[in-house]
Amino acid sequence: MIQLYNTLTKKKEEFVPMQPGKVRMYVCGPTVYNYIHIGNARSAIAFDTVRRYLEYRGYQVKYVSNFTDVDDKIIKASQKMGLTVPEVTEKFIKAFYADTDALNVKRANLNPRVMDNMDGIIEFVKVLVDKGYAYESGGDVYYRARKFKRYGLLSGQSVNDLEQGASARLSVEDQAKKEDPLDFAVWKSAKTGEIAWDSPFGKGRPGWHIECSVMATKYLGDTIDIHGGGQDLEFPHHENEIAQSEAKTGKKFANYWMHNGFVTIGEEDEKMSKSLGNFVTVRDLLKEVDPQIVRFFMATTQYRRPIRYTSANLDEAKTNLERIQTAATNIGYRLQDAKQGAVDPTVQKEFQDHEAEFEAAMDDDFNAQNGIAVVYELVKQLNIYAAKEEVTATTLQYLLDGFEKIVGVFGIKLKHADILDDEVETKIEQRNAARKNKDFALSDQIRDELKEQGIILEDTPQGTRWKRE
Structure with missing residues (x-):
């Protein structure tokens, strides 16, 4: 029985999908105007790990994650780079796939884009206007946040506190257009030279929040099982998604809300973000660090907890x-x-006991830290059995298959030792002969030559084995 922390109710709840054995899951994807940093990667890895564990438990997961390909930041990037908005987004969508593929993040079943869903967005806005939840003003369309009675429930904030915060951020122009400081744009009028679409409200483009409401309900239905994203999206993005979606459909938008913790950096544990300029891109990091190490570093911390990015923590991983x-x-x-x-x-029973411990850990709100602690116990079991004088192939394969299935939840890809290089094997035979003849100088020379080629030798009671660095 999986228990997960629901941000909406502020407590752990038993996970019960709407359809037995099937999970509909939506995770907010990136705004594609730059290479992703490791804070962005943390969200992708966290929810990929959740998805992998659900699949490990036998669920069929339909996983949808969008690309925001129309946004103020993208428009500014296109102007700076001298490219069209579609050229910018195509460049960074390809980069996103390259980076997340390297991190062994499974691709979503669907990655819908805003530009491909413009008709649906315009229709969605029209329904909100017709129902009185949205209104036109100066070419923009705003959502009446106060009209939605549960506004602020997800982020745990009162409407009065939200109003004070919104008032402090409003420009004079916004104040003139809005009925209420809390209201937010679902359609924005076009500025000269900006990418825009025709609509009943005039030429313009969607507000940021409306896109996810449209794409989540289009591809997964009016009510979905799990909606995920970073903690920074709780307000206003996810709060506004709920208000828009439930106003349109009259149904609960998502049964479970999950939010991953930040990646922090520096002595002050400052949140990593592009706006603060303290970010490390995945692309640059992977030039120096094995992608599997980065994946392991990210995946083995419980998704709600912050991750401290340091060289020491990467070395430990x-x-x-x-x-x-x-x-x-x-x-x-x-x-x-x-x-x-x-x-x-006996080996099978011990492994099954560890397997049950692993599932108990991960069933508790996907507690990866406790889950990986069980993996380390399995490491001990595998090493002890491998060191026995007599072993059976069936037992070895049982251990290897089970171990691979469990570590696969964390996105770990094991390298198999049965793919051997003939040249390395010949060198090992030559070294063994040199050692037998007490020619230790030649033995050391062969070891050093192999090391220079990235081959590490390990002498064991069962013989010499090797691995690549």
């Missing part, structure tokens, strides 16, 4: 990932000389 890979390599190595026979019932 590297060490722990190597422990996991070495355990799998040890098992794969022993498959070469294992005898035939049934699965060892």
Whole structure:
């Protein structure tokens, strides 16, 4: 039984999807005007891990995540780069796929774009106007936030507090257009030279919040199981999504709201963001660090907790990932000389006990930190069995298959030791012969030559094994 923390109710709840065995999940995607930074990657990895665990538990997940390809930031970027808005967005959508593919983030079932859904957005706005939830003013269309009685419930803020905050941020021009400081734009009139679409309200483009309401309900239905995103989206973005969607459909928009924690940087644990200029792009980071290390670093912290980005934490992730890979390599190595026979019932029982512990940890609001602690116990079990004098191939394969399934929840791709390089094997045989003849100088020379080629040797009671750096 999976329990997850619902931001809407501020408590853990049993997860019960609307359709048994099926999950409809929407996660807010990036605004594509730049390369993603590791704060953006944290959200992609966090919800990919949630998705992978749901699938591990047997659910069929329909996962939708949008691209915002019309936005003020994109327009400014296009002007600065001397490109059209579509050229800018296409460039950075391709970059997003390249970066997240490298991090082993499964692609969404659908990545809808704003530009491809403009007719639906305009129709959605028309319904809000017809129902009295939105009004035209000076070429813009605004949503009457106060008319939606549950406004502020998601973010846990009172309407009066929200009004004071909105009033402080309003320009004189906005004050003149809005009936209420709380109201927000669902359609924005076009400025000279900006990309725009014809609509009953005049030429313009959508407000930021309306797009997700339209695409989530279009591709997943009026009510969805899980809606996710970063903590910074709770207000105003997700609050406004709820108001718009439920005003239009008259139905609950999402049953469960999930928000991932920030990535922090520096001594003050400052939130990483493009606006603060303190970000590290995934593209630059992956030039220096193995993508699997970055993935492991991000995926093994519980999604709601902040992640502190430091070199020391990346180094720790590297060490722990190597422990996991070495355990799998040890098992794969022993498959070469294992005898035939049934699965060892004692080994199987111990593994199943660990498996149950892992599921109990992850069922508790996807507690990745407790889940990875169980993986380290499995590492011990694999290493102990691999070191036995006699092992059976069936037991080894059972351990390897089960281990791979569990670590796959975190997006870890194990390298298999059964794909050997003939040249390396020949060098190892030459080194073994040199050691037998007590020619330790030649033995050391072969080891050093292999090391220069990225091959690390490990001498064990069962023989010499190797791995690539």
